[in-house]
Amino acid sequence: MIAFLRNTWRGLTSMRTALILLFLLALAAMPGALLPQRSLNPPNVTAYIAGHGWWGTLLDRMQFFDVYASVWFSAIYLMLFISLVGCLLPRTFEYAKALRAQPVLTPRNLARLPHHETADLDAAAADVIAAARARLRGWRLVEREEADGARSVSAERGYLRETGNLIFHFAMLGLIVALALGKMFNYEGQVIVKADGSEFCNSGTLNYDSFRPGLRVDGTDLSPFCVRVNDFKADYLPTGQADMFTAKIDYQAGADLAANTWRPYDLQVNSPLRTAGDRVYLLGHGYAPTFTVVWPNGEERRQTIQWRPVDNLTLLSEGATKFDPPGVTDSEERRKRQLVVTGLLAPTALMHDKLLTSGFPDLRDPAVAVDVLRGDSGLDSGRGQSIFGIDQSMVDNGRLTKVARENLRPGEAITLDDGTKIRFDGVERWVSLQVSHDPTQVWVLVSAVLMILGLGASLTVKRRRLWVRAVPQDEGRTVVEVGGLARTDQAGYGEEFRTVAAELLSPRRGT
Amino acid sequence: MPVNETLSTYSDWTYSAAALVYVFAMICYAVEQAFNRAAKKSEAKELVGAGAPVIGRIEDAPARDRPERFGRIAVALTVLGALLHLSALVLRGVATHRAPWGNMYEYGMAVTLVAVTAWIVLMSKFDVRRLGVFVLTPIVILMFLGGTVLYTDAAPVQPALQSYWLIVHVSAAIISSGLFLVPGVVSVLYLMRTRHDANPAKFAKFGPKLPDADTLDRLAYRTTIFAFPIYTFGIICGAIWAEAAWGRFWGWDPKETVAFVAWVVYAGYLHSRATAGWRGTRAAVINSVGFAMIVFNLFFINLVIAGLHSYA
Numbered sequence: 152m153i154a155f156l157r158n159t160w161r162g163l164t165s166m167r168t169a170l171i172l173l174f175l176l177a178l179a180a181m182p183g184a185l186l187p188q189r190s191l192n193p194p195n196v197t198a199y200i201a202g203h204g205w206w207g208t209l210l211d212r213m214q215f216f217d218v219y220a221s222v223w224f225s226a227i228y229l230m231l232f233i234s235l236v237g238c239l240l241p242r243t244f245e246y247a248k249a250l251r252a253q254p255v256l257t258p259r260n261l262a263r264l265p266h267h268e269t270a271d272l273d274a275a276a277a278d279v280i281a282a283a284r285a286r287l288r289g290w291r292l293v294e295r296e297e298a299d300g301a302r303s304v305s306a307e308r309g310y311l312r313e314t315g316n317l318i319f320h321f322a323m324l325g326l327i328v329a330l331a332l333g334k335m336f337n338y339e340g341q342v343i344v345k346a347d348g349s350e351f352c353n354s355g356t357l358n359y360d361s362f363r364p365g366l367r368v369d370g371t372d373l374s375p376f377c378v379r380v381n382d383f384k385a386d387y388l389p390t391g392q393a394d395m396f397t398a399k400i401d402y403q404a405g406a407d408l409a410a411n412t413w414r415p416y417d418l419q420v421n422s423p424l425r426t427a428g429d430r431v432y433l434l435g436h437g438y439a440p441t442f443t444v445v446w447p448n449g450e451e452r453r454q455t456i457q458w459r460p461v462d463n464l465t466l467l468s469e470g471a472t473k474f475d476p477p478g479v480t481d482s483e484e485r486r487k488r489q490l491v492v493t494g495l496l497a498p499t500a501l502m503h504d505k506l507l508t509s510g511f512p513d514l515r516d517p518a519v520a521v522d523v524l525r526g527d528s529g530l531d532s533g534r535g536q537s538i539f540g541i542d543q544s545m546v547d548n549g550r551l552t553k554v555a556r557e558n559l560r561p562g563e564a565i566t567l568d569d570g571t572k573i574r575f576d577g578v579e580r581w582v583s584l585q586v587s588h589d590p591t592q593v594w595v596l597v598s599a600v601l602m603i604l605g606l607g608a609s610l611t612v613k614r615r616r617l618w619v620r621a622v623p624q625d626e627g628r629t630v631v632e633v634g635g636l637a638r639t640d641q642a643g644y645g646e647e648f649r650t651v652a653a654e655l656l657s658p659r660r661g662t
Numbered sequence: 663m664p665v666n667e668t669l670s671t672y673s674d675w676t677y678s679a680a681a682l683v684y685v686f687a688m689i690c691y692a693v694e695q696a697f698n699r700a701a702k703k704s705e706a707k708e709l710v711g712a713g714a715p716v717i718g719r720i721e722d723a724p725a726r727d728r729p730e731r732f733g734r735i736a737v738a739l740t741v742l743g744a745l746l747h748l749s750a751l752v753l754r755g756v757a758t759h760r761a762p763w764g765n766m767y768e769y770g771m772a773v774t775l776v777a778v779t780a781w782i783v784l785m786s787k788f789d790v791r792r793l794g795v796f797v798l799t800p801i802v803i804l805m806f807l808g809g810t811v812l813y814t815d816a817a818p819v820q821p822a823l824q825s826y827w828l829i830v831h832v833s834a835a836i837i838s839s840g841l842f843l844v845p846g847v848v849s850v851l852y853l854m855r856t857r858h859d860a861n862p863a864k865f866a867k868f869g870p871k872l873p874d875a876d877t878l879d880r881l882a883y884r885t886t887i888f889a890f891p892i893y894t895f896g897i898i899c900g901a902i903w904a905e906a907a908w909g910r911f912w913g914w915d916p917k918e919t920v921a922f923v924a925w926v927v928y929a930g931y932l933h934s935r936a937t938a939g940w941r942g943t944r945a946a947v948i949n950s951v952g953f954a955m956i957v958f959n960l961f962f963i964n965l966v967i968a969g970l971h972s973y974a
Contacts, residue, residue, distance in 0.1 A: 166937045167937060167940070169933065170930055170933055170937060173926055173929060174926075176926055177923045177930070180923050180926070181923055183914055183919050184919040184920050184923075185916075185967070190913075190914065191913070218914075339909070388817075388818065392817065392818070393821055394821065395821050395824065396821050419821070420821040420907060421821070421825040421903075421906050423906060423909070587910060592905065592911060596911075603891065603894055603895055603898060606890070606891045610890065610891055
C-alpha cells in the first residue's frame with residue numbers, strides 16, 4: 152500500500168508526467184476556443200446543440216460547452232497542480248542546501264573542460280590568486296591549497312537562475328490559488344440604465360438585469376454604492392465607425408451615501424469607475440423610444456423602454472413596449488385590452504419604400520416601424536418573457552392580434568379602430584453597465600508580475616563555474632590555468648570566460 | 663485627427679516594395695542553397711574549429727565562389743527589404759497618428775518585420791545564412807496575404823482600442839510572434855536534418871546542405887527563450903487591459919484560450935529540453951506545434967471564430 156502510494160506520487164511528480172499533463176491541458180483547453188461556450192454566449196450554445204442533433208447532445212453531456220468548469224479540465228489542472236507541488240518541494244530543499252554549499256573542488260585536469268586557457272606568468276602564486284579573487288568579485292569563491300603546493304580558486308555564479316525559476320513556479324501556484332479564491336467571492340452583474348438621470352444602486356441582486364455570483368456569494372452582502380447616469384455621448388467618424396463613447400455619471404459610495412453627496416465621473420470604454428471595491432464598466436448603449444397611449448376616455452400612459460440593437464454598425468434596434476389599459480380592475484377584461492407596440496427603431500432612418508433601415512448609428516433622424524398588438528400580452532400569465540419581445544405563443548393562439556402597422560417619426564401617431572391614439576414622442580439613450588467585484592484580482596496581478604520577473608531571471612541568468620589554479624615554478628614564475636564550465640543549456644559563456652581569462656593571464660595583471 | 667492619405671499611400675508602396683525585395687532575396691538565398699556544395703562547408707568547419715567566431719570563417723574562405731556571392735546579395739537585399747518594411751510601418755503610424763498595429767493588416771506587417779529583423783540578427787551570430795529561403799518564404803506568404811486579403815485602409819481605431827495598452831500589449835504580441843516564427847521554421851528543418859542523419863536516403867539532396875542538427879537546435883532554443891518571456895509579458899498586459907476594457911482579466915475568449923494553449927505548448931518545449939527522452943526530435947515537434955498555434959490564433963481565431971479580438 153505504502154509502495155503503491157509512493158509509486159503514484161513519484162509517477163505524478165516526474166517531469167515526464169508533468170509534460171504529458173501540460174500537453175493534455177493545452178489539448179483540453181482547445182475545444183473552448185472552437186465550440187461556443189455557455190459562459191460566453193448561451194444562445195450560441197443552444198443553437199449549436201439544436202443544429203447538431205445527437206452530436207450536440209453528446210458534446211453537451213460531456214461538458215464540452217462548459218470546458219473550463221468541466222470535470223475533465225479540472226482533473227487535469229488539479230493533477231498538474233499536485234505534480235507541480237511535488238516537483239517544487241524537493242527542489243526548494245535542494246536550493247536551500249545549495250545556497251549554503253561551497254563551490255566544488257577544482258578538477259584535477261582543467262584542460263578537459265570546455266573552456267580552458269593557461270599561461271606562464273612572472274608572478275608569485277599568492278599574487279595570482281589575490282588578483283583572481285579581486286577579479287572574481289561577485290562570484291561565490293572558495294580558495295583551496297592542493298597537495299602538490301598549488302593553490303586554486305573555485306568560483307561559481309548565477310544562483311539567481313534557480314531563484315528565478317522557483318519564484319516563477321511558486322508565483323504560478325499563487326496565481327492559481329488567487330484565481331480559485333476569486334471564483335468563490337467574485338460577482339458580476341449587468342444592468343441597463345437610461346441616460347436621463349436614472350439611478351442604479353448596488354444594493355441587491357434584483358436591481359440587475361442579470362447577475363452572476365461566485366460560489367460563495369448569495370447576493371446579500373454587495374458593496375453599497377449608487378450610480379446616476381446623466382448623459383451619454385457617442386462620437387462617430389463620418390464613416391459610421393465609433394470614435395468614443397462617454398457616459399457622464401455621478402456616483403456615491405461610503406460616507407457619501409449617508410450624506411447624499413454625488414461625485415461626477417466620465418465613464419468611458421477603457422476607464423471604468425473603481426469605487427467601494429467594485430468596478431463599473433460601460434459595456435454598451437442603445438436607444439429607448441418613448442410612446443404615449445391616449446385612450447378614448449382621455450387617459451394617458453407614457454413609457455420609455457429600452458430596445459436592443461440588432462445591428463451593431465447602424466444600431467437598428469428592436470423591442471416591445473407594453474401597456475396596460477388604465478382603470479381596468481377586472482383581470483379578464485384587462486387581458487383583452489393590453490397593448491403592445493413592437494417593431495424596429497432606426498436612429499437615422501432610411502426608407503426603402505415602406506421598409507425601414509438605419510443609415511447611421513447616431514441619433515440624427517429617428518423613426519420607428521411598429522406593429523400594434525392588442526389583447527393578452529402574456530405579462531399576467533406568470534410565464535417569463537423577454538423585455539425586448541412579445542410572447543409569440545399569445546399571438547399563435549390568437550389571444551394577441553395585430554391591429555395596426557405604421558412607420559412613425561417623432562410626433563406622429565397611430566389611431567386605432569377604437570379611437571385609441573399611440574404617439575411616438577422621441578428617443579432616449581440608455582447605457583448598459585457592468586458591475587464587477589473580484590477581491591483577489593490584485594493578488595493575481597502580483598503573482599503574474601512575480602512570474603515575469605522569475606521567468607526573466609531563470610532564462611537570462613547563466614549558472615557557470617570558473618576555476619583558477621596557480622602552480623608555483625622555479626624563479627618565482629607561476630603557471631596559471633583557468634577553466635570554465637557553463638552548467639546550463641545556455642551557450643554564450645565563452646565570451647565572458649575569454650574576457651576573464653585574458654585579464655587573469657595577462658602579464659601586467661600578474662606583476 | 664484625420665488620416666494623412668498621402669503618407670498612407672507611401673506606406674502602401676513601400677510595403678509592396680519590401681515584399682518584392684524579399685522575393686528577390688529569396689531567389690538569391692535559394693540559388694545559394696541549391697548550388698552550395700555541402701562538403702566545402704564541413705571542410706571549412708574542421709579547419710577552424712568550434713570556438714572561432716563565425717565572421718572569421720567567412721573571411722578565411724579561400725575564394726568567393728558564385729553561390730557565396732548570391733548569399734551576400736541575398737543578405738543585402740534582406741536588409742534593404744527590412745528598411746523599406748520599417749518605413750512602411752512608420753509611415754502608417756504617422757499617417758494614422760497612432761501605433762501602427764490596429765488591425766490585422768498592420769499587425770501582420772509588424773510581425774513579419776520583427777521576424778526579418780530577428781533573422782538578420784541571427785544570421786550574424788550563426789552560420790545559417792543559406793536557410794534564408796525557408797525563413798523568407800513564410801514571411802513573403804504572410805505579407806502577400808496581409809496586402810491582399812487582410813488589407814485595411816488607414817483609419818482611426820474603435821474606442822476599445824484607444825488605450826496605451828494597445829502600444830504595450832500588442833507590441834509584445836508582435837515581437838514574440840515574429841520571433842517565434844524563426845524557431846518554428848528552424849525546428850521543421852531540424853526534423854528534416856535528423857531524419858536525414860538517421861537515414862541518409864531521406865532528404866538525400868537537401869539534408870546535407872542544412873546546418874548540423876545541433877546548430878539548428880541551439881538556434882531554435884535561444885530564440886525561443888528570448889521570445890517566451892516577451893510572450894508571457896504580452897499575455898499579462900492583455901489581461902490587465904482586458905480588466906480595464908471588458909470587465910474581467912481573463913474570460914476564456916477564444917483568442918485568450920489559444921494564447922494560453924500556445925503558452926502551455928512553449929512551456930512544454932522548455933521543459934522537454936530538460937527531460938531525458940524528450941529533447942531533440944520531440945522538442946522540435948513541440949516547438950513547431952507552438953508556432954502553428956500562434957498562426958492559428960492569428961488567422962483562424964480572428965477570421966473564422968467571432969470573439970472579442972475580431973477587429974479586422
